Amino acid sequence: MPAVIAGSDATSKLIASSLSGALKARLVEAVYKVFPDGELYVRVPDDLQDPVMVVKTMSPPQDSSIVESMLLADALAGIGLEDIILVAPYLAYSRQDRRFLRGEPVSVSVVLKAFRASGYRRLITVEMHKPESLKYFEGDAVNVSPYRYMADRVELPESPLILAPDRGALRRAMDLASHLGVDYDYLVKERDRVTGEVKIKPRDIDARGMDVVIVDDIISTGGTIAEATRELKRIGARRIYVMVAHALMAGGAVEKLRGAGVERVYATNSLPPRGGELVRQVDIGPLLGRVLRDEGWC
Amino acid sequence: MPAVIAGSDATSKLIASSLSGALKARLVEAVYKVFPDGELYVRVPDDLQDPVMVVKTMSPPQDSSIVESMLLADALAGIGLEDIILVAPYLAYSRQDRRFLRGEPVSVSVVLKAFRASGYRRLITVEMHKPESLKYFEGDAVNVSPYRYMADRVELPESPLILAPDRGALRRAMDLASHLGVDYDYLVKERDRVTGEVKIKPRDIDARGMDVVIVDDIISTGGTIAEATRELKRIGARRIYVMVAHALMAGGAVEKLRGAGVERVYATNSLPPRGGELVRQVDIGPLLGRVLRDEGWC
Numbered sequence: 001m002p003a004v005i006a007g008s009d010a011t012s013k014l015i016a017s018s019l020s021g022a023l024k025a026r027l028v029e030a031v032y033k034v035f036p037d038g039e040l041y042v043r044v045p046d047d048l049q050d051p052v053m054v055v056k057t058m059s060p061p062q063d064s065s066i067v068e069s070m071l072l073a074d075a076l077a078g079i080g081l082e083d084i085i086l087v088a089p090y091l092a093y094s095r096q097d098r099r100f101l102r103g104e105p106v107s108v109s110v111v112l113k114a115f116r117a118s119g120y121r122r123l124i125t126v127e128m129h130k131p132e133s134l135k136y137f138e139g140d141a142v143n144v145s146p147y148r149y150m151a152d153r154v155e156l157p158e159s160p161l162i163l164a165p166d167r168g169a170l171r172r173a174m175d176l177a178s179h180l181g182v183d184y185d186y187l188v189k190e191r192d193r194v195t196g197e198v199k200i201k202p203r204d205i206d207a208r209g210m211d212v213v214i215v216d217d218i219i220s221t222g223g224t225i226a227e228a229t230r231e232l233k234r235i236g237a238r239r240i241y242v243m244v245a246h247a248l249m250a251g252g253a254v255e256k257l258r259g260a261g262v263e264r265v266y267a268t269n270s271l272p273p274r275g276g277e278l279v280r281q282v283d284i285g286p287l288l289g290r291v292l293r294d295e296g297w298c
Numbered sequence: 299m300p301a302v303i304a305g306s307d308a309t310s311k312l313i314a315s316s317l318s319g320a321l322k323a324r325l326v327e328a329v330y331k332v333f334p335d336g337e338l339y340v341r342v343p344d345d346l347q348d349p350v351m352v353v354k355t356m357s358p359p360q361d362s363s364i365v366e367s368m369l370l371a372d373a374l375a376g377i378g379l380e381d382i383i384l385v386a387p388y389l390a391y392s393r394q395d396r397r398f399l400r401g402e403p404v405s406v407s408v409v410l411k412a413f414r415a416s417g418y419r420r421l422i423t424v425e426m427h428k429p430e431s432l433k434y435f436e437g438d439a440v441n442v443s444p445y446r447y448m449a450d451r452v453e454l455p456e457s458p459l460i461l462a463p464d465r466g467a468l469r470r471a472m473d474l475a476s477h478l479g480v481d482y483d484y485l486v487k488e489r490d491r492v493t494g495e496v497k498i499k500p501r502d503i504d505a506r507g508m509d510v511v512i513v514d515d516i517i518s519t520g521g522t523i524a525e526a527t528r529e530l531k532r533i534g535a536r537r538i539y540v541m542v543a544h545a546l547m548a549g550g551a552v553e554k555l556r557g558a559g560v561e562r563v564y565a566t567n568s569l570p571p572r573g574g575e576l577v578r579q580v581d582i583g584p585l586l587g588r589v590l591r592d593e594g595w596c
Binding site for chain 1: 329333334335336337338339340341342343344358359360361362364365368369370371372373376377390391393394397399400401402403404405407408409411412414415416518519546548549
């Protein structure tokens with residue numbers, strides 16, 4: 001019987017629980033400890049069989065989430081398992097997916113190679129910044145797009161205009177718009193790579209009186225979405241909704257989005273809930289279960 | 299010309315500086331940033347040549363030290379380097395070097411494999427808990443024993459008795475005692491693996507009126523050394539000195555050692571200075587430089 005084992009954090013535990021329910025898999029507990037010097041300790045039950053799914057989202061503190069996942073894989077390999085699957089709803093470091101400047105690392109490749117080296121054979125994640133980055137994981141890897149699933153479970157306005165905050169995110173807007181049978185477009189974003197400042201340039205979009213859903217992979221500090229919201233309001237848009245896979249909500253994001261006039265943010269529960277009433281989370285466990293079954297991984 | 303590049307922390311910078319001096323190597327700076335969500339960013343100069351030594355001690359927060367090291371290796375590989383050497387004076391997770399209980403990971407192997415996967419070709423460290431653990435690093439690896447080097451640079455009492463706190467550490471005591479031309483012995487330590495409590499059992503050691511130097515690889519919370527000191531005082535020892543490679547000094551170690559009556563702790567500077575007057579650090583940079591040259595790595 002396949003087993004699901006959760007990382008030490010509350011978010012991973014929640015998703016592990018719903019995933020095991022969806023798969024009718026065994027939900028098992030690991031032992032977690034932090035030594036006085038800060039080193040992590042894990043121990044897994046020794047009566048497991050292949051396949052085992054480790055549910056561990058790479059939420060802050062990201063580096064400890066990464067190391068904990070690696071320790072879990074080695075512990076599972078140590079009891080003789082081979083089919084060890086990492087279910088990482090949020091994958092940290094996935095925005096550093098190329099060397100934007102000479103001398104930079106491809107951080108996402110570093111993390112994915114480390115997961116493989118630690119013993120994971122397969123990997124499933126939700127909406128990576130660039131799904132192509134999964135090529136760095138030398139095993140089976142799947143990226144799950146959550147927008148259609150989310151759209152079926154939240155209250156969206158009637159006939160909204162779906163917007164990507166930049167051209168790179170257009171695929172997401174297309175996907176959701178085609179699911180809803182509505183129009184889509186994208187904004188032009190420019191980010192200063194030194195200061196990090198984001199500027200949204202108006203394009204020839206007629207958003208007057210429209211309800212808008214901005215679709216993106218992640219809200220980090222909320223700068224991009226807040227700027228887009230202000231720009232859309234300026235050109236006459238009505239209500240602005242946001243749909244993202246991951247709501248990190250770092251560094252004052254909640255205040256920024258509220259201040260810009262965002263109506264509501266929909267996100268998966270890949271990260272701890274932040275933002276009170278502003279952010280509504282959709283449990284990603286059942287969707288992960290469906291994909292895992294469709295892939296024949298369990 | 300070989301180059302030395304330091305990790306982001308003050309300890310690594312100090313050792314990098316003295317190592318580059320000892321090797322007459324170029325000391326270069328990397329760019330370090332922490333994004334608002336907690337992700338690390340590194341960037342290395344792009345005009346380096348093989349070999350490059352990354353000096354990064356795995357001090358707390360250990361997991362971020364590990365990830366930072368991995369990012370640096372990938373960044374260096376990205377500018378075309380191949381001979382990338384990790385100089386990690388303190389290697390975290392090295393005490394979990396086997397599966398003491400079924401279901402545990404071999405944490406040190408996880409870390410060493412991750413280093414290799416990230417691009418390090420060689421590794422040098424100071425006094426691992428078990429130097430045999432270096433077998434998990436699939437590249438050249440060297441463990442440096444610091445005790446003779448330290449003994450030549452600190453004030454030890456005349457004709458001390460050298461003691462290992464347990465039989466596993468006997469090699470260290472033998473090495474130092476033979477260097478000083480004095481006697482050595484070991485104490486019998488028992489650690490309860492559940493509670494972590496340490497008991498030192500008296501053996502047939504005549505320490506009456508003797509000055510003692512306890513030699514060990516590491517002081518973590520100081521429980522073992524404090525217990526040994528009390529036991530030695532009880533059987534009549536005079537002054538108790540401690541010589542360790544790594545003084546982590548976690549969880550009240552300083553107070554514990556002072557309370558037990560330890561005269562002084564000598565440690566390398568592999569970790570940030572802690573313990574005020576009680577702990578005296580010896581710069582390990584020159585010794586690392588000597589070994590790196592002897593090995594022909596630079």
